[in-house]
Amino acid sequence: GESVGLHLPTLSVQEGDNSMINCAYSNSASDYFIWYKQESGKGPQFIIDIRSNMDKRQGQRVTVLLNKTVKHLSLQIAATQPGDSAVYFCAENLNNYGQNFVFGPGTRLSVLP
Amino acid sequence: EADIYQTPRYLVIGTGKKITLECSQTMGHDKMYWYQQDPGMELHLIHYSYGVNSTEKGDLSSESTVSRIRTEHFPLTLESARPSHTSQYLCASTAGGGAEAFFGQGTRLTVV
Numbered sequence: 641g642e643s644v645g646l647h648l649p650t651l652s653v654q655e656g657d658n659s660m661i662n663c664a665y666s667n668s669a670s671d672y673f674i675w676y677k678q679e680s681g682k683g684p685q686f687i688i689d690i691r692s693n694m695d696k697r698q699g700q701r702v703t704v705l706l707n708k709t710v711k712h713l714s715l716q717i718a719a720t721q722p723g724d725s726a727v728y729f730c731a732e733n734l735n736n737y738g739q740n741f742v743f744g745p746g747t748r749l750s751v752l753p
Numbered sequence: 754e755a756d757i758y759q760t761p762r763y764l765v766i767g768t769g770k771k772i773t774l775e776c777s778q779t780m781g782h783d784k785m786y787w788y789q790q791d792p793g794m795e796l797h798l799i800h801y802s803y804g805v806n807s808t809e810k811g812d813l814s815s816e817s818t819v820s821r822i823r824t825e826h827f828p829l830t831l832e833s834a835r836p837s838h839t840s841q842y843l844c845a846s847t848a849g850g851g852a853e854a855f856f857g858q859g860t861r862l863t864v865v
Contacts, residue, residue, distance in 0.1 A: 648793055648794065648795070658803050674853055674854075676856075681859075681861075682857030682858055682859065683759075683843050683845075683858050683859050684796075684845075684856045685845070685856070686855070689765045689853060727793075731797065731854070739785075739810075739846070740786070740798065741786075741799055741854050743788075743795065743796045743798075743847075745795045746795055746796070748793070
């Protein structure tokens with residue numbers, strides 16, 4: 641059901657450690673997925689995307705993993721830095737005109753010194 | 754950097770006032786969205802548009818209205834602001850299915 645009013649889950653990691661943020665998506669027909677990073681007071685910014693014909697995609701210090709069997713998306717951040725502290729949202733989309741982006745609830749990542 | 758702009762960034766206004774939040778994008782995107790987000794909370798879709806003269810309500814009911822007279826412009830209007838409207842409003846646009854959505858910096862609205 642709709643999770644209106646829920647506070648975001650929080651993940652705390654030590655600086656330099658690797659982070660993994662998880663997201664469950666809802667529509668098995670979704671074929672495009674994005675991770676967004678939102679810093680305090682700003683709009684979400686694109687980090688990395690993946691299409692459903694892939695199960696892994698790597699960027700600079702970030703990796704996205706897609707498990708279509710269980711409808712699960714993960715974002716791995718290597719060597720987490722203080723600047724990585726933010727809220728991270730996953731989004732799913734169907735590659736057709738009529739489908740809007742559906743955002744997950746978000747996870748707040750706190751990097752400890 | 755995304756070419757999508759929201760004004761104002763911050764707005765404090767009295768109850769009962771009419772306000773319009775502006776959103777413009779220069780990327781020629783057909784699809785535009787308005788999201789409402791309380792601090793530390795989820796994004797909730799309140800309005801979207803697939804193109805000129807197309808507007809739809811989103812998943813979260815809202816007392817606001819939108820218009821799309823030009824491709825690049827998607828303003829959101831509150832006819833009579835109330836304290837319950839206090840929130841952050843985020844505008845986004847995308848070229849279409851299978852493409853990322855670009856977000857503006859948001860408007861933080863406080864109704865007193």
